[in-house]
Amino acid sequence: MNSSRTLLNYYSLTIEVETSPSEELMEHMHQTVMGQPGGMQYHHTDLEEKMNSGDENYFMYLRKSGKMLGSVGFCSKPNETAGISHDSWLIRYVSIKAPIRGVPEKRKAKADLKDENKRTTVLGRFIQPVFADPAQLREEESRADQPAIIFAIIDQTNLRSMNFSAQMGLETIGSLAAFTFSRLRPRRSGRIESVEEKQQSDILKQIREYYRDYTLFYSDSIFKNNDYYIIREEGRMVAGLQIYQVTWKIVDFGNKLTNRVAGLFTRIPRLKKRIKKDEISFLAFDAIYCEPGREKVLYELMEGVLEQSDHTLAMMMMDLESDLYAIFRDRKKLGVLHKILGTSFADIRVRFIQMPEEVKQTFLEQPTYIPTYDNS
Incomplete structure (x- = not known):
């Protein structure tokens, strides 16, 4: 009310x-x-x-x-x-x-x-x-x-x-940094599982521990729509992330090149239902979890979630000074759409x-x- x-x-x-x-x-x-x-x-x-x-x-x-x-x-x-x-x-x-x-x-x-x-x-x-x-x-x-x-x-x-x-x-x-992860033909992973309600408290403990040295961590939207996905090894989560479906109505992709490329994408069967001249649909990744040394598993999870949800593109945002950002900065392999769309930067103002x-x-x-x- x-x-x-x-x-x-x-x-x-x-x-x-x-x-x-x-x-x-x-x-x-x-x-x-x-x-x-x-x-x-x-x-x-x-x-x-x-x-x-x-x-x-x-x-x-x-x-x-x-x-x-x-x-x-x-x-x-x-x-x-x-x-x-x-x-x-x-x-x-x-x-x-x-x-x-x-x-x-x-x-x-x-x-x-x-x-x-x-x-x-x-x-x-x-x-x-x-x-x-x-x-x-x-x-x-x-x-x-x-x-x-x-x-x-x-x-x-x-x-x-x-x-x-x-x-x-x-x-x-x-x-x-705000940037994208894409796979035009994402591969399926048979190891991905969603988190059941009875498992959420244990998984949230792991997530909180992962972000213990971050400020302003809050879990409002984690497990929203039961869309937190993980990969386990020996019974323990080693990679995890929350997804949200996002659709934007596009006014301008940014410049002549990206507008032209977006036009070409609308002709590719795999992409045209997600990328149109006036609309783009993608996943937003949140509460990303990755145990040290399991970065390859995280990429497997991200790609598998794209395949599972019938998407080709995802967006992430993270502090430039965080260990999480270092994973993507060092490993790269963010996909062809990232090379076109690039990275945008914002200030955290308090x-x-x-x-x-x-x-x-x-x-x-x-x-x-x-x-x-x-x-x-």
Whole structure:
């Protein structure tokens, strides 16, 4: 059930908070083109599911005379870092329907981004207090000194979002790579099994142990639709991953070459049902698990899952400083579509609120867990 309340009134401007996305926001997000010029640009097709997933979401709107000018989504991901329990708010579904004055045309160098929070904009001026104390999103009273972080994944070429995040007090703590794995004719593996419900707690223990040195690990979407797949050796999981089906409506594949190649793919029987001129379907891989020395088994699992689900393409996202990324960086063999689509990079941006210095240092020193489900 959606609840709505007003945080601020200022003449004809209001800041409102709702617990589910409004029809106006849904309509606007369906029209919003994701991606940046020069790269793949697309529309999401599963927004309703994604925007309503999770146990605690808030959508904050800036309205003028009742008309939406902009919105920001806060998705709660409670966590514990260095022994400190804290709120973690993932920022998603930022929607700007009105021009934001003061955003520069040229991207600032990272060294200059820290000065962006001194700028004043229509949207930023009114929502900065919420970024300083996100606990006020909740209707019940919360401690003003409650430790929390706000975090966002922002494409490094996205000028507006990078500058807006700086205005909201976020800083870069790391970077991630988003890349694909493909097999035009994936081979079947007879060793793949799905995880039954009674096995999930034991498998999750292994996954948590694997990501014990990562910050912001959360398991909300692991085992979703019973789609976590593993390969065992001597009764123990040695490779595992969660899959999600994703479809994007394509506006532009990025450049003349990739658009031309995509056109050629639509003529290949094996590919044309998954790659069209205006649509692409793929798997998103999450919560990847690989025991040291079993990298070949992980590749067997990834390829076998593609074959089993009748796909040729999958997407992954991970921290550039993580051991997981090192597997793919060193082993390569990511497939022909990866050579065409390439790798995109994003910054992991965080605002620390009432957070001890040692916890901040942990975020800076340790890799961040990146769930593809929340970012694809």
